Amino acid sequence: MSVPARxxxxxxxxxxxxxxxxxxxxxxxxxxxxxxPSTEILENLxxxxxxxxxxxxxxxxxxxxxxxxxxxxxxxxxAMKHVGVNVAAxxxxxxxxxxxxxxxxxxxxxxxxxxxxxxxxxNRHYAVAAKIPMLEPSDSEEAREFTKAAFEMSxxxxxxxxxxxxxRISHAKxxxxxxxxxxxxxxxxxVRDPAKWVMLPQxxxxxxxxxxxxxxxxxxxxxxxPGNRIEWGDRxxxxxxxxxxxxxxxxxxxxxxxxxxxxxxxxxxxxIREFAAxxxxxxxxxxxxxxxxxxxxxxxIAVQGKELIPIVGELDPRIVREGIAGGxxxxxxxxxxxxxxxxxxxxxxxxxxxxxLSKLKVTVAGDIGCYTLAALPPxxxxxxxxxxxxxxxxxxGMEKALGKAAQGKIVAVIGDSTFIHSGITGxxxxxxxxxxxxxxxxxxxxxxMTGAQENPATGMxxxxxPTHRLDLPGLCRSIGVEHVYTVNPHDMAQTEAVLRxxxxxEAPSVVxxxxxxxxxxxxRKKKRPVYEVIPDLCTGCRACNKLGCPxxxxxxxxxxxAVAAGKKAAQKGMARINALLCDxxxxxxxxxxxxxxxxxxx
Amino acid sequence: MSEAAGGNVFLAGVGGQGILLASEVLCEAFxxxxxxxKKSEVHGMAQRGGAVTTHLRFGKKVHSPLIEPGxxxxxxxxxxxxxxxxxxxxxxxxxxLVNAQEIHPPSVATGRERYPARIEERLREFTPNxxxxxALAAALSLNEVRAxxxxxxxxxxxxxxxxxxxxxxxxxxxxxxxxxxxxxRAFRVGRELLPALGTSR
Numbered sequence: 001m002s003v004p005a006r007x008x009x010x011x012x013x014x015x016x017x018x019x020x021x022x023x024x025x026x027x028x029x030x031x032x033x034x035x036x037p038s039t040e041i042l043e044n045l046x047x048x049x050x051x052x053x054x055x056x057x058x059x060x061x062x063x064x065x066x067x068x069x070x071x072x073x074x075x076x077x078x079a080m081k082h083v084g085v086n087v088a089a090x091x092x093x094x095x096x097x098x099x100x101x102x103x104x105x106x107x108x109x110x111x112x113x114x115x116x117x118x119x120x121x122x123n124r125h126y127a128v129a130a131k132i133p134m135l136e137p138s139d140s141e142e143a144r145e146f147t148k149a150a151f152e153m154s155x156x157x158x159x160x161x162x163x164x165x166x167x168r169i170s171h172a173k174x175x176x177x178x179x180x181x182x183x184x185x186x187x188x189x190x191v192r193d194p195a196k197w198v199m200l201p202q203x204x205x206x207x208x209x210x211x212x213x214x215x216x217x218x219x220x221x222x223x224x225x226p227g228n229r230i231e232w233g234d235r236x237x238x239x240x241x242x243x244x245x246x247x248x249x250x251x252x253x254x255x256x257x258x259x260x261x262x263x264x265x266x267x268x269x270x271x272i273r274e275f276a277a278x279x280x281x282x283x284x285x286x287x288x289x290x291x292x293x294x295x296x297x298x299x300x301i302a303v304q305g306k307e308l309i310p311i312v313g314e315l316d317p318r319i320v321r322e323g324i325a326g327g328x329x330x331x332x333x334x335x336x337x338x339x340x341x342x343x344x345x346x347x348x349x350x351x352x353x354x355x356x357l358s359k360l361k362v363t364v365a366g367d368i369g370c371y372t373l374a375a376l377p378p379x380x381x382x383x384x385x386x387x388x389x390x391x392x393x394x395x396x397g398m399e400k401a402l403g404k405a406a407q408g409k410i411v412a413v414i415g416d417s418t419f420i421h422s423g424i425t426g427x428x429x430x431x432x433x434x435x436x437x438x439x440x441x442x443x444x445x446x447x448x449m450t451g452a453q454e455n456p457a458t459g460m461x462x463x464x465x466p467t468h469r470l471d472l473p474g475l476c477r478s479i480g481v482e483h484v485y486t487v488n489p490h491d492m493a494q495t496e497a498v499l500r501x502x503x504x505x506e507a508p509s510v511v512x513x514x515x516x517x518x519x520x521x522x523x524r525k526k527k528r529p530v531y532e533v534i535p536d537l538c539t540g541c542r543a544c545n546k547l548g549c550p551x552x553x554x555x556x557x558x559x560x561x562a563v564a565a566g567k568k569a570a571q572k573g574m575a576r577i578n579a580l581l582c583d584x585x586x587x588x589x590x591x592x593x594x595x596x597x598x599x600x601x602x
Numbered sequence: 603m604s605e606a607a608g609g610n611v612f613l614a615g616v617g618g619q620g621i622l623l624a625s626e627v628l629c630e631a632f633x634x635x636x637x638x639x640k641k642s643e644v645h646g647m648a649q650r651g652g653a654v655t656t657h658l659r660f661g662k663k664v665h666s667p668l669i670e671p672g673x674x675x676x677x678x679x680x681x682x683x684x685x686x687x688x689x690x691x692x693x694x695x696x697x698x699l700v701n702a703q704e705i706h707p708p709s710v711a712t713g714r715e716r717y718p719a720r721i722e723e724r725l726r727e728f729t730p731n732x733x734x735x736x737a738l739a740a741a742l743s744l745n746e747v748r749a750x751x752x753x754x755x756x757x758x759x760x761x762x763x764x765x766x767x768x769x770x771x772x773x774x775x776x777x778x779x780x781x782x783x784x785x786x787r788a789f790r791v792g793r794e795l796l797p798a799l800g801t802s803r
């Protein structure tokens with residue numbers, strides 16, 4: 001299985017490079033829950049021979065599976081987005097105590113700038129809090145190298161190892177040299193060792209001592225770890241930096257001296273002192289929180305950091321240059337054009353449901369997924385969104401707070417994959433504590449937002465093997481929800497009728513909206529009608545526009561144009577359907593009182 | 603932007619137009635053309651019909667995966683209004699290659715705002731080197747509406763320092779077998795949309 005040519009170069013994203021690095025390290029078991037910007041790590045690992053890769057129902061399970069594989073003596077990996085670590089924190093903090101057998105790497109993919117996230121947390125704090133070493137690559141090539149190094153470090157120091165990326169590492173592509181494939185130096189097998197694996201208080205107490213010894217040893221390692229290095233240059237400015245910020249620093253200050261940290265925790269104290277002593281001005285450039293800066297300050301070293309470099313959002317070379325050197329380059333301001341926020345796709349089944357919810361004027365406790373986009377105008381169909389699974393608890397909490405006044409006025413909406421991730425326990429709470437909430441599960445047969453991944457309700461695994469398909473209605477009934485109904489959200493009249501009935505019910509109910517995501521290949525291959533607006537019949541009432549469908553365009557008129565088009569001068573415009581975008585979902589025709597929307601000849 | 607030393611290519615368009623794939627092909631081409639290359643983009647929520655961008659940088663050694671405003675030698679806009687949104691990324695002597703296609707954002711589709719007027723005129727305030735092509739018509743002439751992205755790659759190739767075969771090789775490397783041929787045709791159609799340009803431009 002060896003790859004002979006060292007010179008083999010591929011163009012890899014950070015995520016592809018991590019998958020490659022894990023493969024080269026001989027990883028055998030990998031588990032993850034999809035989450036931007038981490039998703040492609042497992043999608044790529046699944047394609048390597050000899051690797052078992054799976055989608056877990058959530059990040060906590062992913063870490064537990066990977067830790068179990070490590071206990072059994074094989075190398076394992078769990079990957080997640082930054083907020084996934086919150087879900088997985090429980091096993092992670094104690095895995096720090098148990099340590100590992102096979103190398104165990106946890107990838108946390110942070111999202112500065114919140115490109116596709118609900119917060120901007122800096123997961124370097126987890127490394128400090130859980131006493132787990134953390135490596136931080138600055139490009140795709142380092143992502144591969146550091147992943148390999150992380151497995152070796154894990155086994156040598158008996159610890160899980162964090163590998164932290166950010167969006168500009170995970171989703172930036174660069175050249176990567178392919179390396180040789182290796183693996184652990186011992187055969188698989190679980191070795192009984194209760195003092196290590198059974199975290200009863202008396203055993204864990206002993207392990208805590210070992211954890212502290214390990215961190216001291218890792219601190220020593222940090223002084224010589226090749227990923228931590230000084231690049232001496234002009235000594236009037238010395239910059240300490242890590243991750244993608246290193247690239248911005250190199251671009252903005254090509255001549256400066258740089259201490260580049262590849263290990264985010266623990267930090268190399270002697271190396272930092274040596275560097276600080278060698279430069280006249282010391283600045284830390286890091287995205288998000290002042291983690292390195294606080295450490296340097298704790299060493300009693302004078303340093304600038306967050307007073308120059310923003311704590312909010314991601315950096316770029318210009319921010320770094322202007323933050324440190326002052327002044328600002330003359331750049332033309334962006335032109336003002338209408339904003340283009342992301343939107344539900346044409347034909348998206350969620351649109352039908354949210355149109356109905358808007359009409360019913362209920363308070364909608366929302367959740368994480370494509371459907372969160374329904375919060376935007378014109379649907380404005382969501383009132384809260386916190387984290388995976390929060391909708392159900394949030395709705396129930398509102399109901400308990402408001403009592404009878406809330407009856408029939410609050411719903412929770414949650415996607416199929418999100419419900420399985422962490423919504424089930426919320427539903428149990430409603431039934432157990434005698435609630436009457438209405439929960440809507442949006443079953444589009446996929447994990448759509450992250451790019452259509454399989455989940456336990458799709459009947460397929462990550463490695464494309466058919467499997468048991470979780471029966472969502474059956475699950476809800478077994479929890480104790482007596483009223484479980486399935487509707488087609490494209491049929492808005494039916495959806496509205498069922499929702500009105502269930503909202504009025506003084507008992508918990510679940511309504512499942514069932515229609516496939518339009519991005520699924522099965523749907524794309526289907527022959528679908530294309531609708532058109534008959535210009536002579538359109539009165540410009542804008543009823544169809546309220547759907548917010550990207551395929552329905554508004555053609556504005558001046559009074560002269562209106563008259564020329566054979567309309568009343570007062571008509572402000574008319575609707576038009578973009579045939580290239582129309583998905584044929586049939587949501588808009590019933591909304592037109594004038595029957596102006598008809599199936600086109602195609 | 604034919605200087606062989608390196609450059610910045612900024613791709614902008616609307617989620618669903620295949621910008622990520624187009625940038626993928628360009629990156630593969632630069633890599634096999636002997637350049638160091640980096641590109642950066644965002645996935646997930648940002649891709650659902652929203653404004654999508656890719657920063658692509660090539661050269662002897664590339665550090666930052668992001669392009670600074672005012673430094674892009676080539677802006678490839680897959681949609682007209684998106685060209686204007688990101689025109690400030692252009693360097694003063696940069697080239698804007700713009701697909702004439704208009705895709706209405708929600709505020710325009712619902713009549714709350716108007717689609718901007720005089721886009722070409724406003725773009726010329728950023729650069730005299732403006733090229734507008736109808737990539738949608740070109741793709742439809744191949745009966746493949748999804749090929750708009752590769753038509754644009756073909757047109758963009760007129761401004762980049764790589765040989766035609768390098769792109770064709772990159773198409774074969776980046777695309778699944780069954781769609782290679784139609785995309786090679788799309789590339790050639792796109793390339794023919796613009797006349798051969800002198801290297802001095």
